Amino acid sequence: MSFFDPVKGFWVTLRQMFKPKVTTQYPEEKRSKPQRFHGRHVLNRYPDGMEKCIGCELCAGVCPARCIYVRGEDNPPDDPVSPGERYGFIYEINMLRCIFCGLCVEACPTEAITMTQLFEMSVSDRQDAIYTRDELLMNPDGTVPHPQPESPLIDLGELRIADGWMRATAPSGRASYEGTPGWTPTAGIGLRPAERGQKKPTVDSPPSTAAEASRHSDLAGDSGLGTGASAEPEGEAN
Amino acid sequence: MGFIESLLASPFWSSVIKVVAVFALLLVNTLILIWFERRVVAFMQNRIGPNRAGPFGILQTLADGLKLFFKEHITPRKVELGMYIAAPIAAMIPAFLIFLVIPIGRPFVIGETLVTLQAADLNVALLFILAMSSVAVYSIVLAGWASGSKYPLLGGVRATAQMISYEAAMGLALVPVVLFASVQIGGGPLGVGTMSLSRIVELQQGSFRGMIPGWFVFWLLPSFILFFIAAVAETNRAPFDLVEAESEIVGGYHTEYSGIRFALFFLAEYINMFNVSAIAVTVFFGGWLGPDFGLPAWIAWVMPIFWFLAKTYALLFVFVWLRASLPRFRYDQLMTLGWKRLIPFSVAWLVLFALVQAWQTFGAPWS
Numbered sequence: 001m002s003f004f005d006p007v008k009g010f011w012v013t014l015r016q017m018f019k020p021k022v023t024t025q026y027p028e029e030k031r032s033k034p035q036r037f038h039g040r041h042v043l044n045r046y047p048d049g050m051e052k053c054i055g056c057e058l059c060a061g062v063c064p065a066r067c068i069y070v071r072g073e074d075n076p077p078d079d080p081v082s083p084g085e086r087y088g089f090i091y092e093i094n095m096l097r098c099i100f101c102g103l104c105v106e107a108c109p110t111e112a113i114t115m116t117q118l119f120e121m122s123v124s125d126r127q128d129a130i131y132t133r134d135e136l137l138m139n140p141d142g143t144v145p146h147p148q149p150e151s152p153l154i155d156l157g158e159l160r161i162a163d164g165w166m167r168a169t170a171p172s173g174r175a176s177y178e179g180t181p182g183w184t185p186t187a188g189i190g191l192r193p194a195e196r197g198q199k200k201p202t203v204d205s206p207p208s209t210a211a212e213a214s215r216h217s218d219l220a221g222d223s224g225l226g227t228g229a230s231a232e233p234e235g236e237a238n
Numbered sequence: 239m240g241f242i243e244s245l246l247a248s249p250f251w252s253s254v255i256k257v258v259a260v261f262a263l264l265l266v267n268t269l270i271l272i273w274f275e276r277r278v279v280a281f282m283q284n285r286i287g288p289n290r291a292g293p294f295g296i297l298q299t300l301a302d303g304l305k306l307f308f309k310e311h312i313t314p315r316k317v318e319l320g321m322y323i324a325a326p327i328a329a330m331i332p333a334f335l336i337f338l339v340i341p342i343g344r345p346f347v348i349g350e351t352l353v354t355l356q357a358a359d360l361n362v363a364l365l366f367i368l369a370m371s372s373v374a375v376y377s378i379v380l381a382g383w384a385s386g387s388k389y390p391l392l393g394g395v396r397a398t399a400q401m402i403s404y405e406a407a408m409g410l411a412l413v414p415v416v417l418f419a420s421v422q423i424g425g426g427p428l429g430v431g432t433m434s435l436s437r438i439v440e441l442q443q444g445s446f447r448g449m450i451p452g453w454f455v456f457w458l459l460p461s462f463i464l465f466f467i468a469a470v471a472e473t474n475r476a477p478f479d480l481v482e483a484e485s486e487i488v489g490g491y492h493t494e495y496s497g498i499r500f501a502l503f504f505l506a507e508y509i510n511m512f513n514v515s516a517i518a519v520t521v522f523f524g525g526w527l528g529p530d531f532g533l534p535a536w537i538a539w540v541m542p543i544f545w546f547l548a549k550t551y552a553l554l555f556v557f558v559w560l561r562a563s564l565p566r567f568r569y570d571q572l573m574t575l576g577w578k579r580l581i582p583f584s585v586a587w588l589v590l591f592a593l594v595q596a597w598q599t600f601g602a603p604w605s
Contacts, residue, residue, distance in 0.1 A: 013282045017281040019284060
C-alpha cells in the first residue's frame, strides 16, 4: 500500500479526458440497429403488386395491447387486391398503444406485416398516431409512406429494411436452405446478407417475376408450416 | 475623463459600481462554472456533456435557469413559511458578501484616485470571510427544518454538523497564514500581522532566484492542503456531498424546494465554490500576481484579472476532478475526518510553524 495509492485514481480520471467519447451525437450520428429491430410496422406487397394482407385478423387477435383494428372484405372477383378470398379493407394500428413486441409479425400467416427499423414517430396530436392503411401499406414500387417527411431526424430509408419473421424454414435454420432465400423479400430490397455460419446468398436481385416468387414459396411450403395461403398468386380456393 | 474621475473619487459611487460589477461577475461566473463542471465531469466519464445549447453548450446553464424560473412553486403544507422563504435568500447573501473583499486585479490610478479592484478593502478580510461562511450555515439549517419533512430535516442537520466541523479546520488552517504575513512585514513592530487580503497579495510579490514565485503555498503547503480539504467539505461538494446526495436522501435540505428557490440554493453552492477557490488563490497562490509579458499599458491592466481567473479556474478544475473521481464519504467517516484528523493536524501544524517562526525571529529561548 504505497503512499500514492489514494492519488492514483485521479490519474485514471484525468486520463479519461483524452480518450474517445462513447456518446453518439444523435441526430448527426445514429447507432446501427440490430437486424431484427422492432420499429415501425409496414404492410407488405408481393413483387407483382398484390397486397399480402388477407384480412384474417390474426394479428389483431394476438396483439397483447389490442392496438390493431382489422376488418376484411371479400376480394372483388375482377380486380383482386390480395391473393386469397379476402383482403384487409380497414387496417389501423394505434402506435401509442403498441408495445412493439412483434407478436403480430409472428402471427401473420402471409408475412404481410413486418417491422422496420424506423422508430422516430413523434406526433403532436393523438389522432395522428393512429396509423391507417394508407400510412402502413407500402406503395407498389416498394417505398413506404410515412406521416412525417424526410428530415435529418427521420431517415425514410430505414422503412425499406424489412425485418420479416424468420421461420424455421428460413436460411438461418435448416442447412439445406443455406444461400437460398427462403422468404419473399419486400419489393425493391433484395436479399438479406448471410447469417453467421452460412454461405453468401447467390441471388442478389429481388425476384422480379411472379414465377420466381412462386418458386420461393414452394420451397417455403415444404415444411408444412408454410405460407400456404400466398403460394399461388393466381389465387386458389382453399 | 473628468466625469469618470469624479465618479470614482466619490466613495459612494465607486462602491456602487464595484458592487454591481461583483454581482455581475459572480453570476456570469456561475453560469460558466456550471457549464465547466458538467463538461469536465462528462469528459472524465468518457461522454460529451451538454453541447447543444449555444456554441459548445455554453448557454445550457442559462436555459436551465430560465426553466427553473418558470417552474411552479410547490409549497408543501407543513412548511414554516417565513423561514422556508427566507432560507434561499439567506444562502445567497453570504455568498455574495464573501466575494466583496477579494481583490481581483492590480490597483490602478485614474486621475488622482487609486482604484482597487476590490469592493471593500477591509483590514480584517480573512476574519470577515470566516464569519460569512458561518452565517451561510444558517440557511441550510433553516431550509432543512422549515421544510417540515424527514429527508430535508436529516439532510439539514447533517449539513449543519458537517459545515460547523470543517469551518473550525478552515479557520485553524488560515491562522499560520496570518502569522506568516506578520513575519513577512519586516521593519514594523513585532506582532503586526495582517488579515487584509490586498496586503497578503502584495506580500507574495517577488520570487526566489527569479524562478519560483514568492507565493505563500511554498512555505505553507500543509495549510493549503488542510484549507482545501476543509473548503471542499464546507461547500458540500463531493466527496463530502452526503447532504445532497440524491441516492441517499433524495435531495437533502433542498428536497421541498422547486423553481427559483431551488435555483438560488444551487447558485449559492456554486458561488461558494468560486469564493473558496478565490480565497485559496489569493492567500496561497498570489492572487492576481503574474507576469505581464511586456504588453502595452492599455491592455496590460487586463493581465492581473486574467491571472486571477486562470488560477481560480485551475483550482475549480481540481474541485471538479475530486467530484468525478471519489465516492462519497459516509457520515461518520466525514465527522472522523473533520474532528479527529483535520483539526489536530491543523493545530499541530500551527504550533510547529509558530515555533519555527519564533525561533527564527527571536532566536533560541535561552539566549
